Amino acid sequence: MKFSAKILLSLVVFTLMANSAASQNNIVDEIVWVVGDEAILKSEVEEYRKDIQMQNQRIEGDPYCFIPEQMAINKLFLDQAKLDSIEVNEANVNRMLEYYMNEYISSTGSAEKLQEYFGKSLRKIREDLRTQLREQQLIQGVQQKHFENVSLTPSEIRKFYNTIPQDSLPFIPTTMEVQIITVEPEVPLKEIDAVKNRLREYTEQINSGKSSFSTLALLHSEDPGTALKGGEMDFQTRAQLVPEFSNVAFALNDPTKVSNIVETEYGYHIIQLIERRGDMGKFRHILLKPKIPQEQLDTALVRLDSIRNGIVNKKITFDEAATFFSADKDTRNNKGIMVNNRSNSQNTGTPRFQLSELNQDIAKVVGEMKVGEMSKPFVMVTDKGKQVAAVVKVTNRNDGHKANINNDYQIIKQMAENDRRQELMDDWLQKKIETIYVRIDPNWKGCDFKYKGWLK
Structure with missing residues (x-):
């Protein structure tokens, strides 16, 4: 089979990029797989491996066999997502993006170390991660549409249970x-007054420029989840915050200002706006709790x-x-x-x-x-x-x-349904593989792939 015009164009563009990269950094990339009109680069495999390591996910077997096959499977799902007109919830993508970026920075120790780990700027890391998260949503959309609605009868569930080896049943x-x-x-009124007076002092120090909000949060905030980050919270929607907090936080529009004292079920807060993105906001806060x-x-x-x-x-x-x-x-x-x-x-x-x-x-x-x-x-x-x-x-x-069928029927039922979903997905993928063009670099063929038909 000949390459399509799209693949030939991508090969030309890739060659120019690779030559440019080689001349500047002595780095040579290569195409290791082609699936349909999509190429998988060796550099992308390495990037994928780093992402998996960063998220502490387990790799089954040789990473240079498992990863390109998984990337190829993802491309099959993404192709189906176009046919199914699957849409992405951008608010969820933004929320997950902030969560993972914070986790990545926390795992490496700093934004600088994260850039060093991936070998690219923080902006590029965010862009690439956003793309990955959008693709994950598209893939999940396809899986939900085609494989989510699995319904098994009690007799099918019992039959599944009887086929499971006893040592495979979960504890x-x-x-x-x-x-x-x-x-x-x-709570004595004097303790509440003491907390409010401290928060007023912090507000005065921030407004006068004597101290920054983040420094005071690091030193004094009693929210263990944000204090070490200078009081900084992840991007949130109104619904994710308690009403008393969100009403004040989302009314802020000047990042240099500090809110009035806010009482919630957690204690007493002062809040500062960091950034707004549509219906989401990023804030920092200092929380103090009256002593009992x-x-x-x-x-x-x-x-x-x-x-x-x-x-x-x-x-x-x-x-x-x-x-x-x-x-x-x-x-x-x-x-x-x-x-x-x-x-x-x-x-x-x-x-x-x-x-x-x-x-x-x-x-x-x-x-x-x-x-x-x-x-x-x-x-x-x-x-x-x-x-x-x-x-x-x-x-x-x-x-x-x-686990047993009598005491843990719902768990066994879930196991049986998941097993059936996997069967349906495997059959679907196998048929997809048989109908799509696949080319694998000879040096990357010596693998025991999960699915048959990749090598043609």
């Missing part, structure tokens, strides 16, 4: 279901102990106490039942938690508790960084075990 860690009641200690005296914590523990005694003496149920007395707004309307909101958990959206997924103060208390047992009052720090008095009750416990 399901111990999970627990927990109810909680909390009492918030009263031990006397106030003790008072909250005594009040909670009284509530607990009422439950023990059957004057009120745990459900009722959680509904009427708990300060935890996330659970009090659900009879105190905690819900797992971790996005990377198999139990997301359910009341089941692995011990490692629970708040660490709660995990220490419930680790050895039995079903139906209620703890004594204890002090915990909430996920929002507040000290509260709490009492918990274990309502269900499922000890660690190998």
Whole structure:
């Protein structure tokens, strides 16, 4: 088969670029694969390898076999994305771009070291990463359109389960279901005033030029997620921020100004605008939390102990106490039942938690508790960084075990559906490979590729 006009043109352009690069930097690039009208360069394979390493992803086998095949597969999906008219959500791309750039800089230690690692400017790194993220969305769009809607019958799921070797079944860690009641200690007005006065002092230092916002945030902010970055937050939409914060932050339009003091459920903030991009904003902030005296914590523990005694003496149920007395707004309307909101958990959206997924103060208390047992009052720090008095009750416990069809049907069902999706995707890719032009450099052919038909 002859090269198309598009490929010949790309070869001419590439030759000019390669010759120019060679004359300036003594670097020679080469085309290692051609898929349809698209060329894969050796430099692109190296770039892909660095990206994988940066994201701590595992490479299966020889990277110089795995990576070009994966890049070729991506090109097949991107070709299909054009046919399917798949669209990209640019807001999601921007959000992920900022997330990965921050992660990359954090991993290497600085923006300068990141540029040194990739051998190109920060602007070029951003451009290339944006392209990759857009392509990922297009590929995911194709996969969702063609392979997402898999529906299996219970008999098909059971048949799948019976074919899985026992040593291949996942181990399901111990999970627990927990109810909680909390009492918030009263914060003395003098502590609130002290925090506000400190924030006013910081604002004055920033406005007078004595200190920068980022320096003060690094030294004093009590937000562990942003303090080390000078208070700098990732790009956010309004919906990603608590309303009190977003209303003030998105009203800012001068990066040299500092907001008034803002109170949220996390504490008290001052905010500075860094940059706006459409409906997204990048801000830095300083967070301070009023100190709670031990006397106030003790008072909250005594009040909670009284509530607990009422439950023990059957004057009120745990459900009722959680509904009427708990300060935890996330659970009090659900009879105190905690819900797992971790996005990377198999139990997301359910009341089941692995011990490692629970708040660490709660995990220490419930680790050895039995079903139906209620703890004594204890002090915990909430996920929002507040000290509260709490009492918990274990309502269900499922000890660690190998997954089985009776206790873990949803997990087995998900495994079966994923297996079926992979089968459909493999069949689709195999047919695509058979109908598209592929050329591989002879030096790159000695591989055990996952899919047949690349070598023609």
